Amino acid sequence: MYENARFLLSAASPGDFPLDEGVEIAFAGRSNSGKSSAINTITGRRGLARTSRTPGRTQLINFFELERGRRLVDLPGYGYAKVSETMRQYWRELISAYFAGRRSLAGVVLIMDARHPLKDLDRRLLEHAHGLTVHVLLTKADKIGRDEGARALATVRRELAPGATVQLFSALSGLGGDEARLAVAGLLRPEGPVA
Secondary structure: OHHHOEEEEEEOOHHHOOOOOOEEEEEEEEOOOOHHHHHHHHHOOOOOOOOOOOOOOOOOEEEEEEEOOEEEEEOOOEOOOOOOHHHHHHHHHHHHHHHHHOOOEEEEEEEEEOOOOOOHHHHHHHHHOOOOEEEEEEEOHHHOOHHHHHHHHHHHHHHOOOOOEEEEOOOOOOOOHHHHHHHHHHHOOOOOOOO
């Protein structure tokens, strides 16, 4: 499924979204949490989602097609301080419109830095995702020790809704790549993930 992944389009407003059919999974997270790197690692397509050393580069909603009727969606990163309040408000409204209006949205992959999980904006995103299946990637896990990783997993598991899953992940080391690919494939099944 991932080998044919391709960029489909960027949307600046709901009118730009592709047809609301099939199944899509949204990738959401704070700016600089590693969203684009996670998409590239999961698809095995280096450079599919553009990465940058500068946080806040994803300013539109980017749609990637895996195969007909299966999409990954890269949402703008939230929480980046070096943009105007007008731009932050625009992103909030665009993301809210996306969550409110997409029947094809089957789940959310929430990206959190394993060193700083569950910030207020992460919790707010989880509220947007209410009723959807959520899989959390605790990224940059190569930067923490085993005990710290276990604590981060336990902390996040306690706050997630029933049915949500969480794992450690590192795009740099490849840690958790296979697990993440399986989780996303499960979310993309029309009948939902396998329990």
